[in-house]
Amino acid sequence: MSTVRLLVLGSILRRGVSHGYAVLRDMTTWRVDTWTNVKPGSIYHALDKLESQGMIEAAASGAGAKLGPSRKEYSVTKQGKAEFFRLLEAALVSPDILQFSAGVAFMEWLPRNEVIALLEQRRSVLDASLRLLKSLPVDERPSEPSRHPELVGIWIGYVESEAASTERILANVQAGRYDFKSERLEAE
Amino acid sequence: MSTVRLLVLGSILRRGVSHGYAVLRDMTTWRVDTWTNVKPGSIYHALDKLESQGMIEAAASGAGAKLGPSRKEYSVTKQGKAEFFRLLEAALVSPDILQFSAGVAFMEWLPRNEVIALLEQRRSVLDASLRLLKSLPVDERPSEPSRHPELVGIWIGYVESEAASTERILANVQAGRYDFKSERLEAE
DNA sequence: TGTCATCTAGTCAAATTTGAATAGAAAATG
DNA sequence: CATTTTCTATTCAAATTTGACTAGATGACA
Numbered sequence: 001m002s003t004v005r006l007l008v009l010g011s012i013l014r015r016g017v018s019h020g021y022a023v024l025r026d027m028t029t030w031r032v033d034t035w036t037n038v039k040p041g042s043i044y045h046a047l048d049k050l051e052s053q054g055m056i057e058a059a060a061s062g063a064g065a066k067l068g069p070s071r072k073e074y075s076v077t078k079q080g081k082a083e084f085f086r087l088l089e090a091a092l093v094s095p096d097i098l099q100f101s102a103g104v105a106f107m108e109w110l111p112r113n114e115v116i117a118l119l120e121q122r123r124s125v126l127d128a129s130l131r132l133l134k135s136l137p138v139d140e141r142p143s144e145p146s147r148h149p150e151l152v153g154i155w156i157g158y159v160e161s162e163a164a165s166t167e168r169i170l171a172n173v174q175a176g177r178y179d180f181k182s183e184r185l186e187a188e
Numbered sequence: 189m190s191t192v193r194l195l196v197l198g199s200i201l202r203r204g205v206s207h208g209y210a211v212l213r214d215m216t217t218w219r220v221d222t223w224t225n226v227k228p229g230s231i232y233h234a235l236d237k238l239e240s241q242g243m244i245e246a247a248a249s250g251a252g253a254k255l256g257p258s259r260k261e262y263s264v265t266k267q268g269k270a271e272f273f274r275l276l277e278a279a280l281v282s283p284d285i286l287q288f289s290a291g292v293a294f295m296e297w298l299p300r301n302e303v304i305a306l307l308e309q310r311r312s313v314l315d316a317s318l319r320l321l322k323s324l325p326v327d328e329r330p331s332e333p334s335r336h337p338e339l340v341g342i343w344i345g346y347v348e349s350e351a352a353s354t355e356r357i358l359a360n361v362q363a364g365r366y367d368f369k370s371e372r373l374e375a376e
Numbered sequence: 377t378g379t380c381a382t383c384t385a386g387t388c389a390a391a392t393t394t395g396a397a398t399a400g401a402a403a404a405t406g
Numbered sequence: 407c408a409t410t411t412t413c414t415a416t417t418c419a420a421a422t423t424t425g426a427c428t429a430g431a432t433g434a435c436a
Contacts, residue, residue, distance in 0.1 A: 001392065021415045031324075031334040035343060042393055044416065049391090069400040069415045101342055105333035136219075141367050145293035146219040150360070154289055154353045155223060161349035165342045172338065179329050189422065209385045230423055232386065237421090258430085259385060 001046075003036060003102050006087040008046045009055065010106045012076050013084060017059040019071040020044050030105070036098050047074065055080030085110070092118040095125055095162060104169065111182045112173060119170040126163040133159060189234075191224055191290050194275040196234045197243065198294045200264050201272060205247040207259040208232050218293070224286055235262065243268030273298070280306040283313055283350060292357065299370045300361060307358040314351040321347060 011026045012018040020043055027038045050056045051074065059073040076084065088110060091103025100122070107115050133156050138149040145151055172178070199214045200206040208231055215226045238244045239262065247261040264272065276298060279291025288310070295303050321344050326337040333339055360366070 004392095019415080024415085029334065030332055037393085039394060040416075041395075041418085045392070071415060097342065097346055101339060104338050104342065105336065140365070144218055146217065148293060150292050150353075150357045151289055153356065154285065154292065157349045157353045157356075158285055158346075161345045165338075165345045168341065168345075169338045177328070192422090207385080212385085225423080227424060228386070229388085229425075233422065 002087055002090065003099050004038060004042050004046045005050065006084065006091055006099075006102045006106070007032060007036070007038065008043060008050065009076060009080060009084040009087070010102075010109075012056060012074055013081070013109075017073050017075045019073045020047055021071060023047070032102075032105075035101055047072075050074075050080065053079075055083050089114075089118060093122045093125065095122070095129060095159070097162060100162075107173075108178055108180050110180075112180045115173055115180075116170065119166055119173065123163060123166045123170065126159055126166065130156065130159045130163065190275055190278065191287050192226060192230050192234045193238065194272065194279055194287075194290045194294070195220060195224070195226065196231060196238065197264060197268060197272040197275070198290075198297075200244060200262055201269070201297075205261050205263045207261045208235055209259060211235070220290075220293075223289055235260075238262075238268065241267075243271050277302075277306060281310045281313065283310070283317060283347070285350060288350075295361075296366055296368050298368075300368045303361055303368075304358065307354055307361065311351060311354045311358065314347055314354065318344065318347045318351065 007027065008023055011023045014026075015022065020040075023043050024038075024040055027033060027036075027043070032038060047056070051058070054077055056074040056076050059075045084106075088103055088106055091099045092107060092110075092115065094100050094103070110118075133152060136152050137147060138152050139147045140149065142148040195215065196211055199211045202214075203210065208228075211231050212226075212228055215221060215224075215231070220226060235244070239246070242265055244262040244264050247263040276291055276294055279287045280295060280298075280303065282288050282291070298306075321340060324340050325335060326340050327335045328337065330336040
């Protein structure tokens, strides 16, 4: 759920004012559907919930030239922006690839230094998890699934791959790559 | 959901006759909770559903020495066993690491040859997905998340790691490792 | 022998996700 | 210009998951 919330808040933030269908379109054009499953229902549910929590609010309906059925436009409140950053920070530390992906999608909204710190933290979470997995006893002829070498191997492979991705991104961010919001010279 | 169904059916099958709490214990001792989230509610829900679909049935209650509150014992029906194999085959081909893990946990229930064929199929599914990911255009300064090199990189890393796991397991299974049910000389 | 902790077993409301359906407006077609 | 298709936008019931709670036995120990 927190992944959907992050994506929805991020999508609205980028556009300033937005509505459910536009969020849905973003998810499709961003190919988020490759890695997460964001069906219409989830998005509209997230919007309702975020609104009821005061994270977003119905936008001053001035409304830009619409062409179709009527829509509900929202903008992110101060509270919602805080929630966005909370979720973003959590995502960048999460060992879960889905959550992490959503975090990476919006990492440029945070200051570069903070991203570096979060990625280092993720790396150490993954390292700990790797140590645990490698300490697990396995049997060639396992009496239970938990001792199956291939099952443990799958998860070691996954965690190692996540660790490598984290390392790679960390290096690129440290090398000054990417266009972080806080470093951008706004024209105007 | 199909992951939970597969795990529940597999757990009951191994024990012959079983009940919700025992399934829950299996999930814990198998450390399935490391990779899936199988809360009590999901298991009992799956049991109810499986029963209503005729996949499992309340076992002849003769009931082995119980020591605690009363329980509902189930055994897997012929239909349920067919469902188990259907889910198992699907799991071994699935690119999803959670589903696949559940499949590997029970792969010895299938004949070795079939497992080999399924793993080869998974490998080709992953290869196709890798080709697609590698063909995606990326931008150093991406206008949208879908063109973010790191986002694409994360998923390439994941799929490559899954492909490597599949390859490794395939090699070991082909090399004659593991104790497949159909090759077992039953004593008796 | 009472009561406190722990293990066994399961239930339930609330939250969330899924999948399919609904419906208005514009564009295409004959 | 009537009709069908397509695009915009959302709704809703049903399925599933979550998280917290209920409750019966057994054992420990004072």
